[in-house]
Amino acid sequence: EIVMTQSPATLSVSPGESATLSCRASHSVRSNLAWYQQKPGQAPRLLIFGATTRATGIPDRFSGRGSGTEFTLAISSLQSEDFAVYYCQQYNYWPLTFGGGTKVEIK
């Protein structure tokens, strides 16, 4: 099973600042990586697939980079609605696996 490790567990950021979240795979997953945003009481929402492609309706302040084992999600100029938990997911291998999440909180 591919283990997905996200860091940091919590990121404290002021509104308007930028944030960079990391996701590492225990084995290369090529570019088969997705990012999700989850707010309290809601289901996860797809942000990025193919490591770099924004899903429909996702603002361009969200950007994904990386391939192989190292991935990042960058959020520029954080808005109030961006404070949430973010998860990565690999879909290169069965079983599909998720990272443990990074909580982006207001500083």
Added chain:
Amino acid sequence: QVRLVQSGAEVKKPGSSVKVSCEASGDTFDNLAINWVRQSPGHGLEWMGGSVPPFGTPNYAQKFQDRVRITADKSTTTAYLELRYLRSEDTAIYYCARASDEGNWFDPWGQGTLVSVSS
């Protein structure tokens, strides 16, 4: 646009079974790869399994293979997750989600169903 609506919360006893439903609308049901992901404080997000279009053959995570069954009723465009031999660790929110036909990322997700297992 695909929409997934799940059944309501369940409270179950250890050793029993639960069946969660996920009604799909907005696309041809046969084309939908409905997957199931659960979320609990102890285990985070866990993929449990999903159907593989167009025949709907289920694909299960090995961890759950002995206890889970994924089925679908085309007449009602509803997918089902049945989990047997419930234990307290199965207390979680269960989500259905559509896997893309270009890769197994999930969009959209159902609203989630809380399953509580307690004696």
